[in-house]
Amino acid sequence: MTAPGMLHGVSLGPGDPDLITRRAWSLLTRTDAVWTYPVRSLRKESYALDIALRAGLSAPAQHQALLFPMTHDAEKLARHWLKAAETVQALLATGQDVLFLVEGDASTYASFCYLARVLRELDPAARIDVVPGVTSFNAACARLQLPLSEQDDTVAIVPAAYGIAAVEKMLDDFDTLVLMKVKPLLDDLIDLLARRGLLAHSRFIEKAGSPVERIVHDVASLKGSKVNYLSLLLVKNPGRERGELVRGCRKKTSTEIEEDENPNDE
Secondary structure: OOOOOEEEEEEOEOOOHHHOOHHHHHHHOOOOEEEEEEEOOOOOOOHHHHHHHHOOOOOOOOEEEEEOOOOOOHHHHHHHHHHHHHHHHHHHHOOOEEEEEEOEOOOOOOHHHHHHHHHHHHOOOOEEEEEOOOOHHHHHHHHHOOOOOOOOOOEEEEEHHHOHHHHHHHHOOOOEEEEEOOHHHHHHHHHHHHHOOOHHHEEEEEOOOOOOOEEEOOHHHHOOOOOOOOEEEEEEOOOOOOOOOOOOOOOOOHHHHHHHHOOOOO
C-alpha cells in the first residue's frame, strides 16, 4: 500500500523572488512533487505561480490551479474549498508530495489556511507542513524604511473590510495600524485619516516587491483612483495617548534598578 504524500504550504513572500526562503527553494526545486497554486478565477493567472516563475523556476510537468474565488458567499466558498481539498487529497493518495504555492506567508490571510483546514476535516491523519515566509506588511515596512513597531508600540493588522468605525476605534488603541485589502474602502479611509490628522503619517504600497510595485507617500492623491487588491496602508499614530505599562514589562528607570540591587536599604 502506498503511503500518502505530504502537503506543503510553500510561502513565497509578497512578490520579490529574492525573498523566497532557502527552505521554500529546496522544496520548489524538487522534481518529484506536484505544484498547486490558487487562482481567483480560471481566467486569471496565479500571482503565486508568477513569483516562482520570475525566480527562474519551471513548473513541473504535473501542476494544477485551484480555484479560490473572491466572494463573501459562504456557501460558494465552502464548495470551492472542499473541491480544492479533494483535489489535493487525491494527489496525496498517489504517494506524491503536493506543494501549494502561496504569496506572502502561508499562515497570514492566506488561501492555504482554508485548504489545510478542510483537508484535515477530510482526513485527520493528513500530513501537512507549513513553510513560513515574508509577509506583505514586513516587506512594505522594509521598502518604506519605516519600523513596524518600536519599544512598547502596539500594532494591529486588520482587513479594512471591518469598516471605518472599527478602524477609527483602533486608531485610539494602536500605535501602528496595518490595513490590508484597502481597495473597497480607500476613499473613506483617506477621509478618516484626514479627519484624524494622520495623512502625513500614512503610506500606501501595492504589490510590494513585484515589478509593478507602487509606493505612494501622498496618500490623499489616491482619492478617486483604482488600486490593486494586493495593497495596504501603513498608518503610524504618534499622538496616541498610551496607558500605563505593567511594572516589570517595561524598561526600568535608574531608581528602580538601584532599588532592585539594594532591596534592604531603608
